[in-house]
Amino acid sequence: MSDPVTADAPAPSEPGEHRPFGVSTAPAELAVLEPDEAGRAVLAELAAALPADRMLTDPDTVRPYVHDDAEWAEFGTPLLVVRARSTAEVAAVVTACARHRVPVVARGAGSGLSGGANAVDGCVLLSLEKMTEILEISRGERLAVVQPGVVNDHLRAACAEHGLWYPPDPASAPWSTIGGNVATNAGGLCCVKYGVTRDYVLALEVVTASGEVLRVGRRTAKGVAGYDLAGLLVGSEGTLGIITEVTVKLRPARPTPPRTVVGFFDSLAACGAAVAAVTEAGLQPAAFELVDRVCLQAVNAWKNAGLPEDAAALLLAQTDLPEPAAQIEADAILDAFRAHGATDAMASTDPVEAEALFDARRMAYPALEQGGDAILTEDVCLPRQRLAEMLAHVVEISARYDTKIANIAHAGDGNLHPLIIVPHGDDDARRRAQAAFDEIVTLAVDLGGTVTGEHGVGLLKRDGMARELGPGVLAMQSAIKQALDPQNILNPGKALA
Amino acid sequence: MSDPVTADAPAPSEPGEHRPFGVSTAPAELAVLEPDEAGRAVLAELAAALPADRMLTDPDTVRPYVHDDAEWAEFGTPLLVVRARSTAEVAAVVTACARHRVPVVARGAGSGLSGGANAVDGCVLLSLEKMTEILEISRGERLAVVQPGVVNDHLRAACAEHGLWYPPDPASAPWSTIGGNVATNAGGLCCVKYGVTRDYVLALEVVTASGEVLRVGRRTAKGVAGYDLAGLLVGSEGTLGIITEVTVKLRPARPTPPRTVVGFFDSLAACGAAVAAVTEAGLQPAAFELVDRVCLQAVNAWKNAGLPEDAAALLLAQTDLPEPAAQIEADAILDAFRAHGATDAMASTDPVEAEALFDARRMAYPALEQGGDAILTEDVCLPRQRLAEMLAHVVEISARYDTKIANIAHAGDGNLHPLIIVPHGDDDARRRAQAAFDEIVTLAVDLGGTVTGEHGVGLLKRDGMARELGPGVLAMQSAIKQALDPQNILNPGKALA
Numbered sequence: 004m005s006d007p008v009t010a011d012a013p014a015p016s017e018p019g020e021h022r023p024f025g026v027s028t029a030p031a032e033l034a035v036l037e038p039d040e041a042g043r044a045v046l047a048e049l050a051a052a053l054p055a056d057r058m059l060t061d062p063d064t065v066r067p068y069v070h071d072d073a074e075w076a077e078f079g080t081p082l083l084v085v086r087a088r089s090t091a092e093v094a095a096v097v098t099a100c101a102r103h104r105v106p107v108v109a110r111g112a113g114s115g116l117s118g119g120a121n122a123v124d125g126c127v128l129l130s131l132e133k134m135t136e137i138l139e140i141s142r143g144e145r146l147a148v149v150q151p152g153v154v155n156d157h158l159r160a161a162c163a164e165h166g167l168w169y170p171p172d173p174a175s176a177p178w179s180t181i182g183g184n185v186a187t188n189a190g191g192l193c194c195v196k197y198g199v200t201r202d203y204v205l206a207l208e209v210v211t212a213s214g215e216v217l218r219v220g221r222r223t224a225k226g227v228a229g230y231d232l233a234g235l236l237v238g239s240e241g242t243l244g245i246i247t248e249v250t251v252k253l254r255p256a257r258p259t260p261p262r263t264v265v266g267f268f269d270s271l272a273a274c275g276a277a278v279a280a281v282t283e284a285g286l287q288p289a290a291f292e293l294v295d296r297v298c299l300q301a302v303n304a305w306k307n308a309g310l311p312e313d314a315a316a317l318l319l320a321q322t323d324l325p326e327p328a329a330q331i332e333a334d335a336i337l338d339a340f341r342a343h344g345a346t347d348a349m350a351s352t353d354p355v356e357a358e359a360l361f362d363a364r365r366m367a368y369p370a371l372e373q374g375g376d377a378i379l380t381e382d383v384c385l386p387r388q389r390l391a392e393m394l395a396h397v398v399e400i401s402a403r404y405d406t407k408i409a410n411i412a413h414a415g416d417g418n419l420h421p422l423i424i425v426p427h428g429d430d431d432a433r434r435r436a437q438a439a440f441d442e443i444v445t446l447a448v449d450l451g452g453t454v455t456g457e458h459g460v461g462l463l464k465r466d467g468m469a470r471e472l473g474p475g476v477l478a479m480q481s482a483i484k485q486a487l488d489p490q491n492i493l494n495p496g497k498a499l500a
Numbered sequence: 501m502s503d504p505v506t507a508d509a510p511a512p513s514e515p516g517e518h519r520p521f522g523v524s525t526a527p528a529e530l531a532v533l534e535p536d537e538a539g540r541a542v543l544a545e546l547a548a549a550l551p552a553d554r555m556l557t558d559p560d561t562v563r564p565y566v567h568d569d570a571e572w573a574e575f576g577t578p579l580l581v582v583r584a585r586s587t588a589e590v591a592a593v594v595t596a597c598a599r600h601r602v603p604v605v606a607r608g609a610g611s612g613l614s615g616g617a618n619a620v621d622g623c624v625l626l627s628l629e630k631m632t633e634i635l636e637i638s639r640g641e642r643l644a645v646v647q648p649g650v651v652n653d654h655l656r657a658a659c660a661e662h663g664l665w666y667p668p669d670p671a672s673a674p675w676s677t678i679g680g681n682v683a684t685n686a687g688g689l690c691c692v693k694y695g696v697t698r699d700y701v702l703a704l705e706v707v708t709a710s711g712e713v714l715r716v717g718r719r720t721a722k723g724v725a726g727y728d729l730a731g732l733l734v735g736s737e738g739t740l741g742i743i744t745e746v747t748v749k750l751r752p753a754r755p756t757p758p759r760t761v762v763g764f765f766d767s768l769a770a771c772g773a774a775v776a777a778v779t780e781a782g783l784q785p786a787a788f789e790l791v792d793r794v795c796l797q798a799v800n801a802w803k804n805a806g807l808p809e810d811a812a813a814l815l816l817a818q819t820d821l822p823e824p825a826a827q828i829e830a831d832a833i834l835d836a837f838r839a840h841g842a843t844d845a846m847a848s849t850d851p852v853e854a855e856a857l858f859d860a861r862r863m864a865y866p867a868l869e870q871g872g873d874a875i876l877t878e879d880v881c882l883p884r885q886r887l888a889e890m891l892a893h894v895v896e897i898s899a900r901y902d903t904k905i906a907n908i909a910h911a912g913d914g915n916l917h918p919l920i921i922v923p924h925g926d927d928d929a930r931r932r933a934q935a936a937f938d939e940i941v942t943l944a945v946d947l948g949g950t951v952t953g954e955h956g957v958g959l960l961k962r963d964g965m966a967r968e969l970g971p972g973v974l975a976m977q978s979a980i981k982q983a984l985d986p987q988n989i990l991n992p993g994k995a996l997a
Contacts, residue, residue, distance in 0.1 A: 141885075142779075142780055142782075143776060143779060143780050143884060143885040144779075144883050144884055144885060145779065145884075166782055167782075187724065188724045188728075190722050194722065195721070198699075199722060201728065201731070202695075202699065211972075211976070215972055217970075217972045217973055217976065218973070219973055219976070221881075221950050222883055222948055223881040223882060223883055223913075223914055223915075223948075223949055223950050223953065224692070224881065224884065224912075224913040224914055224915070225687050225691065225696060225881050225910075225913050225914075225915050225950075225953040225954055226881055226950035226952070226953060227684065227685045227735050227950075227952050227953065227954060227955070227956050227957070228950050228951055228952050228957060228961065228964075228965045228968050228969060229957065229965055229969055229973065229974075229977050229995075229996075230732055230735070230736055230740075230977050230980055230995075231685075231698065231731055231732060231734065231735060232973065232976055232977070234698070234728055234731040234732070235727055235728060235731070235732050235980075237728065238724050238727070238728060239727055243727075254784075255782035255783075255784060256782070279640060282639075282640060282641075282642065283639055283640050285639075285663055285664075285752035285753070286752075287751075287752060324822060324825075325821060325822060325825035328821075328822035328825070384718075384720040384721065384722050384723055385720060386641050386719055386720055387640060387641055387642075387721065388638075388640040388641060413722075415721075416720075416721040416722050417720055417721055417722075418720075418721070418722050451719055451720075452720050453718050453720050453722075453723035453724075453725050454725055455723070455724050455725050456720065456722040456723055456724065457722055457724060458724070459724050460724070460725060460726065464725065467725075468725045468726055471725050472725060472726055473714075475708075475712055475714045476714055476715070476716055476726065476729065477726075479708070479714065479716070479729055479984065480726050480727050480729070482983040482984060483727055483732075483980060483983055483984070485983065486979040486980055486982065486983035487976065487979060487980070498726070498727075499726075
């Protein structure tokens with residue numbers, strides 16, 4: 004391929020400068036809610052307990068906080084935003100809210116894609132973005148202790164200085180926070196080999212629904228004392244407790260830059276078959292991504308990247324084994340690509356070139372946004388052997404609903420992100436897009452998959468989850484919620500069906 | 501070293517032939533309990549619902565089921581034993597017990613070391629040992645689906661035939677079952693690099709406290725739809741639900757036999773320092789074990805193994821990187837051993853010799869049992885950097901209480917198993933041993949560790965866990981138990997403080 008993409012990745016944002024890509028437009032009438040009696044009581048208690056600069060009530064400063072990056076997810080109007088700076092301040096907020104039964108919605112960088120951090124009416128919107136301290140990085144224990152507002156890429160960079168590595172790398176890593184990553188059990192590119200956020204959480208400090216500060220989990224490599232509460236809180240989207248400190252497991256830094264293998268395919272189905280073949284062959288790429296033609300075109304249009312637009316999709320794999328095993332694995336991946344019809348396939352040993360190829364993957368989403376359309380992001384995850392079938396269905400659904408759908412995927416995990424592109428203001432297109440979205444979710448469940456691989460349930464996947472899990476499992480979920488948040492004040496209406 | 505051990509590992513047991521090493525002695529008066537009214541009702545319902553061969557009431561056949569391998573853990577007298585052969589039979593048992601508020605204690609092979617599977621008075625002892633089917637092994641999805649009574653080593657062998665690998669390998673792997681492994685979140689030798697049982701559980705079929713059959717988790721590589729109920733059930737010791745089917749994640753088989761590095765040390769503290777140095781250096785052994793002199797002597801006495809008895813302890817490490825990286829890592833481990841005073845250190849490339857060295861580790865426990873004494877097995881897990889300190893304390897505690905303590909450890913994880921050896925019938929020795937046990941548990945918590953790294957809370961670690969977790973976390977545990985088992989019929993009195 005010629006002229007791989009060289010554009011810079013989005014820069015890590017400063018605290019408060021989240022939401023680097025404008026998505027939703029808040030309604031013009033947005034303001035903080037006129038407080039009722041309970042709201043007034045909470046406001047008074049918070050004013051007494053917190054320094055004044057923690058509380059935001061001006062509509063213009065509040066507005067950026069009321070929703071995350073999920074297109075079309077509804078959001079309400081908060082009482083105020085509190086930007087807490089310590090666990091004690093978080094506990095003060097929750098204690099006041101518990102006393103007056105006022106909802107608390109916690110949020111990090113607001114980069115979520117399911118509406119999980121969206122305001123509910125009359126809530127205290129509790130931002131953890133100012134709790135940005137890295138408290139410890141230990142080479143001897145292979146762990147780090149951080150506040151929830153630490154940006155994912157910042158932690159990774161700090162670990163690297165100690166010869167350590169924090170693998171979970173959601174595409175939002177330059178601006179999303181560890182607290183948000185934990186609350187949604189974020190995935191990313193590396194997790195095909197190295198696991199998701201839950202696999203790295205050792206311990207949490209958490210403020211419970213009553214305002215109590217507890218520590219769950221452990222600092223040791225292993226431990227089975229009691230139910231796995233840390234694991235239960237990971238992915239609970241702020242509905243069971245508010246995370247104020249995170250202890251994560253680390254790995255030794257990888258000694259060599261990975262080798263990258265790239266293949267261009269004439270059809271999405273051929274991509275899916277190649278992915279299945281790589282798994283079947285027992286290979287273990289450290290990243291294994293799919294980017295389709297619509298994305299390639301958008302990246303070309305934005306960055307003049309010169310990516311081939313005649314291919315239906317691109318598969319990108321990395322191997323990080325020590326040499327010469329990496330070369331052997333790269334060759335085996337190349338063989339699998341060619342055996343399944345890759346029209347052009349090559350391995351790259353140049354880390355700059357390799358990084359540029361992955362930039363095409365990372366830039367797909369922002370590149371699509373340059374068109375000015377709304378993007379409805381899907382997140383289904385399929386059994387690996389059904390990926391090709393699902394991709395074929397998505398192509399068919401796109402045609403049938405006359406709706407433009409781009410596809411990126413953590414292909415090795417079967418985690419597919421159809422990006423449904425809808426011109427703003429076209430109500431009919433919106434209805435068709437919503438129907439396509441719903442059909443993709445339904446199909447994922449029918450094929451034995453899940454409605455959300457890594458983005459979380461939030462608001463957008465509640466119905467899909469209900470269909471996936473069934474009433475008995477939903478009742479277990481609700482029983483746990485009821486046990487740990489009996490007043491239902493923690494992010495009410497989210498994550499549960 | 502000369503003449504490494506060549507004795508055979510314990511053979512996998514047939515279903516029903518669990519407890520290969522006799523440990524506790526049931527009191528002579530043991531029999532099934534005379535049923536009260538609720539008990540009679542349950543017996544009648546089970547007799548109507550189940551084939552007669554599922555129910556054991558003869559005291560001699562019931563006796564082997566009433567406790568696990570935990571020395572000194574109390575156990576009660578059951579109503580009967582049910583050996584279920586299907587999920588429907590398990591559901592029938594729990595439904596009847598729920599209706600009449602009769603406790604149900606589930607068990608696998610009874611190889612637990614914390615009393616978690618011990619009978620409580622008047623319970624139905626529900627053995628899953630006959631549910632031994634491997635339902636699916638998929639190379640394309642890298643998963644296996646098994647019934648809970650499948651023996652760990654049997655699953656590993658079956659996976660190997662498909663070029664796949666199930667890593668969790670507790671020392672009990674030749675006879676312990678996957679259901680028991682899941683219920684206790686079992687560890688093992690490989691988990692220093694490859695993680696524990698929880699890291700491999702994708703989905704569970706579970707019979708709830710009301711007798712409902714539910715499926716939690718997923719078959720996909722990733723998924724975040726709802727709270728992580730599968731993870732919560734792992735390690736819950738049968739107190740939240742009864743596991744009737746397990747879907748585990750698999751890895752591709754390792755292509756090459758691992759290289760083994762061995763070092764003999766003059767002191768346990770030097771061993772601990774060498775372990776810390778290996779971690780600090782960013783090395784990642786695939787197993788990293790400690791065996792002390794008492795164990796070496798016992799193995800020599802049993803198997804005439806010719807292991808050097810002048811060393812205080814032996815460290816055993818394996819590296820499974822592809823060559824030549826394995827050799828580089830083995831050399832680095834050797835360097836760390838020598839830098840910390842290993843008197844004799846060598847690397848082995850001969851898989852037979854390497855396996856024989858690890859046999860010395862695996863045989864330590866049965867070798868100690870040959871002496872005919874009782875063995876009280878500890879299971880503390882320390883922050884890796886505190887292991888040397890803890891080992892020095894154990895030596896001191898052993899001397900102070902005039903109690904023989906052998907030590908084996910999953911050293912790389914900081915997971916230490918002091919084995920407290922007590923002559924049967926010596927009441928004073930028993931009191932001293934109990935005091936030593938309690939002091940080790942207390943010290944582990946004081947050093948930032950946990951009271952149980954991999955054996956579970958059961959009965960023996962309830963007090964230690966209470967001290968480790970504190971009242972707030974215990975209340976969360978109890979709230980979850982109450983939510984999912986409101987009648988407290990599932991293994992009551994276990995796992996919770």
